[in-house]
Amino acid sequence: MANIREVAKEAGVSVATVSRVLNHPEFVSPATKEQVLAIMKELDFSPNNLARGLALNKTYTIALLIPNIMNPLYPEIAKGVEDVAHKHGYNLLLCNTEQDRKKEKDYLSLLMNRKVDGCIVTSSLLSPDEIREIQKETVPIVVIGRCQNNPGFHCVFTDYIKGGFTATSYLIELGYARIAHIGGPEFLYESRDKTEGYRKALIENGLPLDDTLIVEADNEIESGYLAVKKLLRLSPRPEAIFASSDLVAIGALDALKTEGVKVPEEIALVGFDNIKMAAFVEPKLTTVAIPVHRMGLTAARLLFDAMEGGDTTRGRPFQEIDLKPKLIVRKSCGHEDRIREIFS
Amino acid sequence: MANIREVAKEAGVSVATVSRVLNHPEFVSPATKEQVLAIMKELDFSPNNLARGLALNKTYTIALLIPNIMNPLYPEIAKGVEDVAHKHGYNLLLCNTEQDRKKEKDYLSLLMNRKVDGCIVTSSLLSPDEIREIQKETVPIVVIGRCQNNPGFHCVFTDYIKGGFTATSYLIELGYARIAHIGGPEFLYESRDKTEGYRKALIENGLPLDDTLIVEADNEIESGYLAVKKLLRLSPRPEAIFASSDLVAIGALDALKTEGVKVPEEIALVGFDNIKMAAFVEPKLTTVAIPVHRMGLTAARLLFDAMEGGDTTRGRPFQEIDLKPKLIVRKSCGHEDRIREIFS
DNA sequence: TTGAAAGCGCTAACAG
DNA sequence: CTGTTAGCGCTTTCAA
Numbered sequence: 001m002a003n004i005r006e007v008a009k010e011a012g013v014s015v016a017t018v019s020r021v022l023n024h025p026e027f028v029s030p031a032t033k034e035q036v037l038a039i040m041k042e043l044d045f046s047p048n049n050l051a052r053g054l055a056l057n058k059t060y061t062i063a064l065l066i067p068n069i070m071n072p073l074y075p076e077i078a079k080g081v082e083d084v085a086h087k088h089g090y091n092l093l094l095c096n097t098e099q100d101r102k103k104e105k106d107y108l109s110l111l112m113n114r115k116v117d118g119c120i121v122t123s124s125l126l127s128p129d130e131i132r133e134i135q136k137e138t139v140p141i142v143v144i145g146r147c148q149n150n151p152g153f154h155c156v157f158t159d160y161i162k163g164g165f166t167a168t169s170y171l172i173e174l175g176y177a178r179i180a181h182i183g184g185p186e187f188l189y190e191s192r193d194k195t196e197g198y199r200k201a202l203i204e205n206g207l208p209l210d211d212t213l214i215v216e217a218d219n220e221i222e223s224g225y226l227a228v229k230k231l232l233r234l235s236p237r238p239e240a241i242f243a244s245s246d247l248v249a250i251g252a253l254d255a256l257k258t259e260g261v262k263v264p265e266e267i268a269l270v271g272f273d274n275i276k277m278a279a280f281v282e283p284k285l286t287t288v289a290i291p292v293h294r295m296g297l298t299a300a301r302l303l304f305d306a307m308e309g310g311d312t313t314r315g316r317p318f319q320e321i322d323l324k325p326k327l328i329v330r331k332s333c334g335h336e337d338r339i340r341e342i343f344s
Numbered sequence: 345m346a347n348i349r350e351v352a353k354e355a356g357v358s359v360a361t362v363s364r365v366l367n368h369p370e371f372v373s374p375a376t377k378e379q380v381l382a383i384m385k386e387l388d389f390s391p392n393n394l395a396r397g398l399a400l401n402k403t404y405t406i407a408l409l410i411p412n413i414m415n416p417l418y419p420e421i422a423k424g425v426e427d428v429a430h431k432h433g434y435n436l437l438l439c440n441t442e443q444d445r446k447k448e449k450d451y452l453s454l455l456m457n458r459k460v461d462g463c464i465v466t467s468s469l470l471s472p473d474e475i476r477e478i479q480k481e482t483v484p485i486v487v488i489g490r491c492q493n494n495p496g497f498h499c500v501f502t503d504y505i506k507g508g509f510t511a512t513s514y515l516i517e518l519g520y521a522r523i524a525h526i527g528g529p530e531f532l533y534e535s536r537d538k539t540e541g542y543r544k545a546l547i548e549n550g551l552p553l554d555d556t557l558i559v560e561a562d563n564e565i566e567s568g569y570l571a572v573k574k575l576l577r578l579s580p581r582p583e584a585i586f587a588s589s590d591l592v593a594i595g596a597l598d599a600l601k602t603e604g605v606k607v608p609e610e611i612a613l614v615g616f617d618n619i620k621m622a623a624f625v626e627p628k629l630t631t632v633a634i635p636v637h638r639m640g641l642t643a644a645r646l647l648f649d650a651m652e653g654g655d656t657t658r659g660r661p662f663q664e665i666d667l668k669p670k671l672i673v674r675k676s677c678g679h680e681d682r683i684r685e686i687f688s
Numbered sequence: 689t690t691g692a693a694a695g696c697g698c699t700a701a702c703a704g
Numbered sequence: 705c706t707g708t709t710a711g712c713g714c715t716t717t718c719a720a
Contacts, residue, residue, distance in 0.1 A: 003712095003713055003714085004713060004714060004715095005713080005714095013690080013691085014690070014691045014692075015691090015692095015713090015714080015715090016690070016691055016692080016693095016715080016716080017689085017690060017691075018714095019714065019715055019716080020689095020690085020715090020716095022714090022715095023714095023715070023716095027689070027690090028689070028690080029689060029690090032689085032690085046453065046456075046457050047457060047713080047714070048398075048457060048459065048712085048713050048714070049454075049457045049458045049459070049714095050394055050397045050398045050403070050458065050459050050712085050713080050714090051398055051696090051712070051713035051714045051715090052713080052714055052715080053394045053696095053714095054392075054394045054395055054398055054696050054697070054698090054712090054713080054714075054715095055695080055696055055713080055714045055715045055716080056696085056714080056715070057696075059394070061458075069419040069422055069423060069426075070419050070420065070423060072416065075413045075414050075419055076414065078413055078440070079413060079414060079440070082413075082440055086447075091437075091439070091451075091454060091458070092438070092439070092440075093435075093437050093438070094436070094437070094438035095435070095436070096422070096423070096426055096436075103430075107435075109390065110393075110435060112390070113390050113391060113392060113393045114393045114394065114405075114435075115392065115393070115394050221620065221624065250621075250624050253624075254624055257626075276565065277594075277621050277624070280565065280594050280597075280598055280621070280625055281624055281625060281626070282601075282625070282626040347696090347697055347698085348697060348698060348699095349697080349698095357706075357707085358706065358707045358708075359697090359698080359699090359707090359708095360699080360700080360706070360707060360708075360709090361705090361706060361707075362698095363698065363699055363700085364699095364705090364706085366698090366699095367698095367699075367700095371705070371706090372705065372706080373705060373706090376705085376706085391697080391698070392696085392697050392698070393698095394696085394697080394698090395696070395697035395698040395699090395712085396697080396698055396699080397698095397712090398696090398697080398698075398699095398712045398713070398714095399697080399698045399699045399700085399711080399712055400698085400699065400700095400712085401712075689720105690719100690720085691718100691719090691720080692717105692718090692719085692720100693716100693717095693718090694715105694716090694717085694718100695714105695715090695716090695717100696713105696714090696715090697712105698711100698712090699710105699711090699712090700709100700710090700711095701708105701709090701710090701711105702707100702708085702709090702710105703706100703707090703708085703709105704705105704706085704707080704708095
């Protein structure tokens, strides 16, 4: 609770000197330096970062906006961001927007007013213009999401269309034709993209598009459960399901089991995200992996580059980093046996 | 980027008036208020919270220290805390200590210097004295963890001894005698307590204590996997396993399957925590539920009480809130059938 | 190598 | 109801 003035007085020097031993110790004589350091310890002094930030216009804090902390995807991103933030001596302010536009806006302006030094926004619900409006010129923002959506921001991008395409194509290769899709919430571009990939794969393979095979769910286990209940009422039943997230797939799997439908024998299932749990349900879930941890790392690196380089606002080339989704084949789709069976 | 002074000038009033429309609008005439508000909008003014915090000695931010953001337990606590923080108009600063004493200390002092208004610490590695040493007198801290361990802090507590006891007793009731235990990391009191509960249950039931039946693991799926590999080398094999966390139990289950051991027919399994995934592995995991979300809520409420009541440091009665663990019976231990079989 | 002093942007007496 | 003014704790010219 002691402040710099008390330390100065006690040490018989000026506050400037005390400040110097904190910030530019090389410019102060060893003798006084030691003296001051001693007094600091004695008085249990530690600088007030608020005041420091006010004077320096720097807070050594960055923020990360995530839509849902309960979705295991985001803690993993957060971990990636934190790893590099901590390495740079920065603090991470984690904000949970709960997929609420208002909350996202609130947090964002709060952060800008709190003068964080930088900010990473994941799967934002806001338009680039909305973000820009809230953004202070001095605070770089990097976006994790779709870049074409966010001109003017550094951006880490994953091609969900391709992801959806990959998942669906895989199912098609395995010989399934009547493939259902449990889509994510419409208001997320990620969901729409996955669905688009799904459609694209069907079309390119000359399979009919059937909208009754598409149901929407939010990103929750329970929601996947319900979706399957709906899908099972269809006749004929789908032969395979592409779920827009592993969480949903896990719920779907649960429903399938409840209904006594064997996976993959009767219905095959692909998830999306490759969350850890995907490998521990039964059957282990085939899924499309998103390099989440790396997304966090990369976004953070981009941010620090921008923060150190300054100049983010000037029409400088914005970086887009494209992290590729990758199919992880496990047991939930049928595999070699199934392939053989189909093609023989 | 405009500041209060510019607004004042532009509006032809004093800074005090501008400040007033921000903080005590009731004391300013409607006319000037509107006028000022208009200018604010025109200049895109928003107050600098750093300066505000400096002047008010208040930041409208609380912090939450968690040991591991990747463990699904903690996001749930965070959610609880955030719910009430947001309701009070506060920001939540989430800090991941990675179960590292140094990092925990660093974060804690960082936070104190940043002048958060309050702080919640979960399963701390620090002693009460260490925490107190870092704590600024004005900043209330509430602890989620063992209260006897933390005299002098408000505290939300769960009785892990009882939890371990409950889990083990349940296994014993079902007729298992040779019960193994996969303990959590020794350096966490939670782990030690669960293990103590395990021992207590054995003793009270007149079962022999056999230390070869106890193996240590950290709180990771992989670690549970390895632990089971070890346990399976024992002969005779254990009939049941009490795992110190669901994560570990899930890893254990995976290993058991890999080894072709049927659960619960050949080996029964109980987990701990009741994370969501416990209900989606096969067999669904019997476990001991910790009311995590409620822990977060409660801790936050305690914190806000303390913050508003002031006076936390004075030897005022510290609240201890005891949230009870609860057995959740699912399929991984054998159930009615098994009971009948055993008792007939 | 050091000190005096002018801010950083805001709030809160106090006096009108 | 409004303005003047003195800080909040720290950093950084500028002079010495």
